[in-house]
Amino acid sequence: xxxxxxxxxxxxxxxxxxxxxxxxxxxxxxxxxxxxxxxxxxxxxxxxxxxxxxxxxxxxxxxxxxxxxxxxxxxxxxxxxxxxxxxxxxxxxxxxxxxxxxxxxxxxxxxxxxxxxxxxxxxxxxxxxxxxxxxxxxxxxxxxxxxxxxxxxxxxxxxxxxxxxxxxxxxxxxxxxxxxxxxxxxxxxxxxxxxxxxxxxxxxxxxxxxxxxxxxxxxxxxxxxxxxxxxx
Numbered sequence: 001x002x003x004x005x006x007x008x009x010x011x012x013x014x015x016x017x018x019x020x021x022x023x024x025x026x027x028x029x030x031x032x033x034x035x036x037x038x039x040x041x042x043x044x045x046x047x048x049x050x051x052x053x054x055x056x057x058x059x060x061x062x063x064x065x066x067x068x069x070x071x072x073x074x075x076x077x078x079x080x081x082x083x084x085x086x087x088x089x090x091x092x093x094x095x096x097x098x099x100x101x102x103x104x105x106x107x108x109x110x111x112x113x114x115x116x117x118x119x120x121x122x123x124x125x126x127x128x129x130x131x132x133x134x135x136x137x138x139x140x141x142x143x144x145x146x147x148x149x150x151x152x153x154x155x156x157x158x159x160x161x162x163x164x165x166x167x168x169x170x171x172x173x174x175x176x177x178x179x180x181x182x183x184x185x186x187x188x189x190x191x192x193x194x195x196x197x198x199x200x201x202x203x204x205x206x207x208x209x210x211x212x213x214x215x216x217x218x219x220x221x222x223x224x225x226x227x228x229x230x231x232x
Contacts, residue, residue: 054167055083055148057111061093064111066100078111083148083167085130087118104129121145121174121182132174132182136221138228140196143174143182144217173220187215196227203227 061077066089068074076089079097087100087109100106103118110116115134121127136142147170156162175195176182185191189207192214193200206212206226212219 054169055081057082057116057146061090062112064109066109067107068105069107078109080111080116080131082131082146082169083150085118087131103131108134117143119143119176119182121176121184123172123184127181132176135217136224136228138224139178139231140224140228141176141182142220142224143176145172145174145182146170147172173217175224185220187217187220189214192220192223196223199227199230202230 057080061079064076064078066074066076066078066087074089076091077093079088080086081088081099085103087103087106088097089100090097106118108115108117115137116131117134118129119132120129121132130145132143132145134141135144149168149170151166151168153165154160154163172184173187174182174184183195185195189204193203196203203223203226207214207223210222212222214220214223
């Protein structure tokens with residue numbers, strides 16, 4: 001009986017995280033989701049068409065895992081709409097995709113062996129929430145944010161051909177310390193030392209000894225890994 005209660009609790013938590021169920025709908029469970037029953041007020045629907053348009057993390061669905069917390073997780077097919085910062089998922093590849101309603105309640109989602117988290121961030125004077133790929137985990141995280149920029153069509157003229165409207169990707173690196181919002185860093189020594197100023201002497205010494213220049217993603221990962229080691 002105790003085991004049944006735990007399973008039912010997990011089902012209700014999953015339903016709450018993946019879509020707002022009204023009081024009358026609390027009886028619906030994950031078995032109904034697997035059977036692709038449609039609820040107009042439960043999920044925001046999105047089309048699977050257009051994955052090749054450039055605004056998504058991947059050009060196709062990947063079987064992945066959404067960890068709601070340390071014990072509750074949902075295996076499904078996932079993709080991320082980077083342009084709108086939305087997590088899309090489907091339980092069957094031949095069914096309509098759905099948009100997870102409350103990504104801020106997830107611990108993380110794993111897609112194609114990459115870990116993504118929905119986090120607070122500051123980018124200059126702009127504050128927001130969005131999806132980040134976790135490149136180095138720990139109390140201090142190294143994050144990659146892929147921003148999607150919509151480029152208007154460019155008409156043809158005497159010097160160039162017509163360029164249709166399209167999406168471009170812009171990659172930014174962020175550091176997140178503890179519960180603080182993530183903040184952008186640039187791939188250079190000066191920016192990294194400023195971001196990790198409480199251990200700037202140790203970091204600079206490490207960079208010199210290991211010949212790390214903070215100009216590559218791998219170099220940034222090594223520096224953050226070392227920083228987490230000395231600040232445990």
